[in-house]
Amino acid sequence: MGTTMNDTRTRFFCLCMSPAIDATVTLPRAPKGEGEIFKDVAEEENVGGKAVNVARWLAIRGARVACGGLLGEDNDRPFVKELAKYAIEDRFVRVPGVTRRNEMIVWPGGSMKLNRAAFPGLGNGEWGMGNGLFEVVMSQLTQGHLPSRQSNPSRQSNPYDAEAPGVAILSGSLPSAAPKDFYARAVARLKSQGWTVVLDASGEPMCLALESAPDLIKPNAEECEALVGFIPKTAEEFVRATALLREKSAHVIISDGGAGAWFDGAFVAAPKVDVVDTTAAGDTLLAEWCWRCFGERGTGNGERIPRAKRVAEGDALAGVGMGNGEWGKWAVAAGSAACTMPGGAPPPSGVVEALKNVIA
DSSP states (O other): OOOOTTSSSSSEEEEEESOOOOEEESSSSSSOOOTTOOOOOOEEEEEOOOOHHHHHHHHHOOOOEEEEEEEEESHHHHHHHHHHHHEEEEEEEEEEEEEEEEEEEEEEEEEEEEESSSSOOOOOGOOOOSSSHHHHHHHHHHHHSGGGGOOTTTTOTTTTTTTTEEEEEEEEETTTTTHHHHHHHHHHHHHHHEEEEEEEEHHHHHHHHTTOOSSSEEEEETTHHHHHHSOOOOOHHHHHHHHHHTTTTTTTEEOOOGGGEEEETTTEOOOOOOOOOOOOEEEHHHHHHHHIIIIOOOOOOSSSSSOOOSSTOOOOTTTGGGHHHHHHHHHHHHHHHHHHHHHHGGHHHHHHHHHHHHHH
16 A cells, blocks of 8 residues: 555554564374374465564554564565565564574364574674664664664665654564563653554563553463463453553453453453464454554544553543444454464455454
């Protein structure tokens, strides 16, 4: 989709520090034991990584999107092609080596997933102050240009570089050598510059980032244990977990697998679908919600939800803070539709609409 200087759509930037080539290998039956060989298996590859999945769905929905982070310079071609296909601006910083390849192995009635480490060749020294990778990546986002030491000759000048900040979506795991406070520092810097910040991470990086008060977070139920000390299972526990998390973030989405998701304490049940691959389900859910909240009929300022560290007194749960219960229904429908696609591939929009229509 082309853009003009008068385009008022909200600008999204998706930060992906651990992109991947996601492969789905389909076996005709369940493995029986050690040494078994399957011949002529079906395989499908898609460019992925959590924030790449988010960016792609936002672009499909009609948003104008930039995506950046790290890419291995030895195999960036599939990513360059995919970003160009969806008119997503490429702001990735190239680093030596290759971008990882993950595999989902599925068979009738079962599956397993192999996630490889992202950029294992990067050392701790790469992330130092000054011209370290943190500064390089953040400069690429906030300055709108690639530092000369890691240039991308295919990138052209962007007329939107001088615009007011929009919505930054930080999503996915960090390379093992990255500092644990990477997201905390990124959230703090972005918010100080006026960005609305959405964060989807886990473990220590997420715990530390909560101290910087992102505007919206999206943990899943299992990830809540590291954040609030327990895995919510009942409705009361999901509401309690939401309340605790909203002391650090203005708004909270907690995904609960095939059951559905909680939006500031309001539950939306997921429709039943034939699951093929769950790789991009949570990412598509988050992207759809962000599109409904910030992008659709947006004014360009990316500020439909309050930007505050703590919820205002009297701002009840049950979804009031999210502004519109329909957004949650659309988000759950999109996430459910993504489960029907292999390897993180985006679902047809018609499937999303059909599923949304069956959600009560």
